[in-house]
Amino acid sequence: MTIDALSTDETLLILKLAFLVLLYGFILLIVRTATKDIGGAPQESIVLGAAEAAALRAQYTRPARFVVLAGPALQRGSTVEIKESTTVGRGPESDLRIDGDDFASARHARIDPRPDGVWVADLGSTNGTFVNDANVTTERLLQAGDILRVGQTQLRLER
Amino acid sequence: MTARGRELAGLLLAAVIAGVALASVTIARDSEVSARALTYGALFLALYLGAHVVVRRTVPYADGALLPLTAVLTAFGLTLNYRLDPDDGGRQALWVLIGVGILCATLVALRYDYRVLESYRYLFGVAAVILLLLPSVPGLGERVNGVRLWVHAGPLQFQPGELAKIFLIVFLAGYLREKREVIAQGRLKDFGPLFAIWGVAMLVIVQTNDLGSALLNFGIFLAMLYVATGRGLFVAAGLALFVGGAAVLYNALQHVQDRVTIWLHPWTHERVYCALNGELEFRQDCASYQLVKSLYSIANGGFGGTGLGEGTFTSTDGTTLIPYLRTDFIYSAVAQELGLIGAAALLLVFMLFVVRGMRVALRAQDGFSKLLAAGLTFGFALQTFIIVGGVLRVVPLTGITLPFVSYGGTSIVANFLMLAGLLLISHRANEPR
Numbered sequence: 001m002t003i004d005a006l007s008t009d010e011t012l013l014i015l016k017l018a019f020l021v022l023l024y025g026f027i028l029l030i031v032r033t034a035t036k037d038i039g040g041a042p043q044e045s046i047v048l049g050a051a052e053a054a055a056l057r058a059q060y061t062r063p064a065r066f067v068v069l070a071g072p073a074l075q076r077g078s079t080v081e082i083k084e085s086t087t088v089g090r091g092p093e094s095d096l097r098i099d100g101d102d103f104a105s106a107r108h109a110r111i112d113p114r115p116d117g118v119w120v121a122d123l124g125s126t127n128g129t130f131v132n133d134a135n136v137t138t139e140r141l142l143q144a145g146d147i148l149r150v151g152q153t154q155l156r157l158e159r
Numbered sequence: 160m161t162a163r164g165r166e167l168a169g170l171l172l173a174a175v176i177a178g179v180a181l182a183s184v185t186i187a188r189d190s191e192v193s194a195r196a197l198t199y200g201a202l203f204l205a206l207y208l209g210a211h212v213v214v215r216r217t218v219p220y221a222d223g224a225l226l227p228l229t230a231v232l233t234a235f236g237l238t239l240n241y242r243l244d245p246d247d248g249g250r251q252a253l254w255v256l257i258g259v260g261i262l263c264a265t266l267v268a269l270r271y272d273y274r275v276l277e278s279y280r281y282l283f284g285v286a287a288v289i290l291l292l293l294p295s296v297p298g299l300g301e302r303v304n305g306v307r308l309w310v311h312a313g314p315l316q317f318q319p320g321e322l323a324k325i326f327l328i329v330f331l332a333g334y335l336r337e338k339r340e341v342i343a344q345g346r347l348k349d350f351g352p353l354f355a356i357w358g359v360a361m362l363v364i365v366q367t368n369d370l371g372s373a374l375l376n377f378g379i380f381l382a383m384l385y386v387a388t389g390r391g392l393f394v395a396a397g398l399a400l401f402v403g404g405a406a407v408l409y410n411a412l413q414h415v416q417d418r419v420t421i422w423l424h425p426w427t428h429e430r431v432y433c434a435l436n437g438e439l440e441f442r443q444d445c446a447s448y449q450l451v452k453s454l455y456s457i458a459n460g461g462f463g464g465t466g467l468g469e470g471t472f473t474s475t476d477g478t479t480l481i482p483y484l485r486t487d488f489i490y491s492a493v494a495q496e497l498g499l500i501g502a503a504a505l506l507l508v509f510m511l512f513v514v515r516g517m518r519v520a521l522r523a524q525d526g527f528s529k530l531l532a533a534g535l536t537f538g539f540a541l542q543t544f545i546i547v548g549g550v551l552r553v554v555p556l557t558g559i560t561l562p563f564v565s566y567g568g569t570s571i572v573a574n575f576l577m578l579a580g581l582l583l584i585s586h587r588a589n590e591p592r
Contacts, residue, residue, distance in 0.1 A: 008190045015183040016466045020497070022176045023504045026231060029172060030224050030511050033165045 057115060058084070064111060064118040064142075064157060071153030073098035080155065085112040087123065088150050103127050104151030109136070111148075118142045118157060127151060162223030162589070163215055169227025170211055174204035177234035180467055184242040187468025199241075202252075203234065206259055213263040217270040218586035222519055225585070228512045229578055232563035233258075233571075235505060239492050240566050242468050243485050247566055254568040258575035265579035273583040277527045280333025283326045288359060290323035291376070295366040320372045321560070321573035324538055325580075327376055328383070332530035335387035339526065343388040356380050357397070361404045368414045370405075371545055371557025375538065377401055382537040383530055386520075421447040422555040425454070452481045453491040453550055457502075464498030471495070485566035487558040490550045505564075506547070513540045519581050522588040532584045535577045 063083040068074040086095040091106030098104055105125035112119045121139040122129040129136040130149040142148065148155045178200025185196045207230050214221060233255050241248025269275075276283070335342070342350075356377070363373050381397045409415050417434075425447035432438075433445035443451040459471060470492065473479055481488050494502040516536025523529045539562055546565075549556035560570035 008186060011192075012183055012187055012466050012469065015179055015186065016464070016497075019176065019179045019183060019467065020500060020504070022172065022179060023231070023501070023508075026169065026172050026176060026227070027504060027507050027511065029169060030228065033224065 060115040061113050064113040066148070066155035066157055069147065069154040069156055071098060071151075071155075072100040072102075074153060079158070082111050082113060082118075085110060088153075089123070089125075090151070098151065098153050101151040101153050104153065108150050109148075116141070120148060125150075162221065163211075163219060165223035166214070166226050167211060169224065170204070170207045170230055173227050173230035173234060174200060174207065176231060177203045177238065180234060180238040181241065183467040184238055185468075187466065188242075199237075203230075203237070206256060210259050210263060213266055214582060217266040218582050220586045220589035220591075221582040222515055222585040222589075224515045225512065225578060225581055228508055228515070229563060229575075231508050232505075232512075235493065236489070236564040236566070236571075238467065239489055239496075239564070240485055242496075243472060243492065247485060250568075251566055251571075254571045257568070258571040261572055262575040262579045262582075265576060266582065269579075269583055273580070273587070274525070274527055276329055277333040277336070280330050280337075284330035284334065287323045287326035287330055290319035290326065291359070291363050291372075292366060293319045318567065318569040320369070321567075321569045322576075324372075324376060324379070324542075325535075325573055325576050328379060328531065328534035328538060331380060331383045332527050332534055335383055335530055336526040339387045342384070342393075343390060345390070345392075357400050357404065361408065365408070365412070368412070369557070370415060370418065370555070371549075371559040374401075374557070375542055375545060375559065378541045379534055379538045382541075383534045386530055386533045387526075417446060418555045418557065421450055422552060425451050425552070449482050449488070450552070450556060453488050454552070456481060456488075456491045457494040457551070460495035460498045460502070462499050464494075464496050464501050467496050469496065483558065486560055487546065487556075487565070488550055489561050489565045490547050493564075506543075509540075509543050509562075512536075516581055519585040519588065523584050524588060528584045528587065532581060535580050539574070539577060 061083075063081050066080045066082070068076055068078050068080060070076060074080065080096070082096070087107055087110050088094055088096045088098065088104075089106050089108040090098060090101055090104045094107055096111075098108075105123075105127070107123045108125040109129040110121045110123055112121070119139055119141055120129065120131065120136060122136045131140065131142065131146050133147075133149070142157050144157055146157050148157065178196060181199045182192070182196035185193055207226070210226060214226060237248060237251055237255065240251040361373070363369065363376075377397070381394050384397065385391065385394050405415075409419065421442070425443060427442040429441075430439035431442055431445075433440035433442075435445055456470070456472070459465065465471070472481065472484060472492065472495075481491065484492055490502065490505075493505055497504070513536055516532060516539065520529050520532035520536065523532055542559055542562055545554065545557060546559050546561050548554040560567050562574045563571065
């Protein structure tokens with residue numbers, strides 16, 4: 001079969017464009033599917049296994065110390081020490097339970113002390129998590145003196 | 160969508176890409192549409208669907224991006240080899256078929272636990288050294304372009320260096336997992352293996368004149384040492400040793416000096432002594448002829464390329480312009496026919512493969528798997544860098560193959576073995592327990 005409607009040059013141009021579009025489309029497809037699950041990697045180190053990494057992390061992580069400024073569940077002025085990743089909320093499944101704080105969700109926020117500092121993340125709470133009255137949308141690092149508000153409970157990070 | 164679903168989607172798209180590329184090549188050659196391109200595309204799809212089914216059966220939780228990426232890379236290789244020489248294209252297709260067969264066989268054989276390889280680590284290490292030195296054995300090795308790479312055994316010929324690379328990575332993964340803590344303490348007596356391997360790398364250069372393979376294997380060693388110990392100082396010390404050794408060899412070996420001169424000064428304004436015919440010639444007509452013609456080829460491609468099948472690779476009297484175009488210089492063929500945009504896409508595909516491979520290493524739970532995945536991936540990345548960098552005059556040119564793309568049976572088989580390793584490791588890491 002010879003090409004009647006299109007000249008060879010035109011056909012080849014179309015094929016070349018199609019090839020490049022498909023190729024970049026393929027790259028896009030792989031990038032899209034590949035970046036979706038990259039956050040799911042269970043650990044951050046090539047060198048260490050999961051258990052070793054956790055032990056090292058614990059060794060280099062200072063526990064986070066919070067002073068309770070306000071809140072129905074915790075003694076005002078008392079200190080809360082958090083050594084490892086901890087969920088805060090009203091429900092029994094939370095590690096740090098603030099039962100009686102009607103404005104807190106069952107699983108409200110996560111406080112995570114890491115080697116580079118104390119990180120806080122909102123776990124999709126109804127009323128939001130606030131640091132110095134700013135809404136926490138993505139995971140953020142706390143500075144000493146920052147005031148973390150979960151429901152009616154207010155905690156200040158000590159140095 | 161599951162990993163296998165993504166893999167299937169990627170493979171279908173890869174087959175369409177291969178079909179379009181082959182159609183373009185056949186139309187450019189014969190000025191007519193034939194059913195051949197479609198047949199080739201269908202065979203390509205059938206081959207990889209077969210591999211997909213085996214992957215589904217043996218390693219269902221394996222990474223879903225690696226096989227489609229490999230398919231696209233081999234599609235590049237098949238199209239370009241078919242375009243440059245239909246007979247070689249056919250042979251390349253046969254090698255891809257054998258490669259996929261070996262991939263499937265490896266997956267089936269090691270589907271329960273590939274970590275048995277760890278107990279044979281010293282066997283792999285000895286085999287790697289023997290393979291590396293095999294081309295220097297008189298009567299067995301053959302010298303091509305002043306470099307001993309090939310082994311002839313009757314009608315068979317193969318490049319043992321490609322397989323040695325894989326064996327070396329398996330050995331290092333097993334060895335470094337065992338000795339990791341001891342080496343990380345950094346006492347001088349624990350550096351014995353480091354010096355031994357440095358010595359072997361240098362010995363291989365002297366014996367075979369093959370700077371590329373020595374650089375590749377030593378680079379893999381340093382990367383895996385870093386992955387095992389996490390100490391950058393070792394890498395710095397190793398690099399210093401290699402540079403020092405290479406500098407000594409540079410002064411001792413004419414071959415190495417020539418390569419560096421060609422790299423830095425491919426063009427001359429005056430005639431210089433030409434070792435090929437013993438007369439005075441411009442260097443671009445003599446020692447750096449190949450590299451210069453390759454640079455012209457890349458420049459001819461420009462931004463968009465000439466189009467698949469429409470590049471110029473032979474002069475008007477039909478002689479080939481670039482020697483070793485289908486093996487070492489395949490990237491310059493890509494750059495001419497597909498231009499900057501296509502050559503960049505090819506590099507992106509390589510990069511994605513490396514990203515996925517490193518992710519496999521991150522996810523793996525035990526030291527041997529981590530080291531194996533990181534080593535295999537790094538070797539793949541470094542090999543691509545050395546040859547593409549050589550063709551583009553970023554580093555001195557040393558002839559090694561562009562993984563999955565260059566013409567060459569041993570290279571294809573070795574790279575499919577690497578892919579099998581990554582699939583097995585990622586399956587084990589992702590498997591729900």
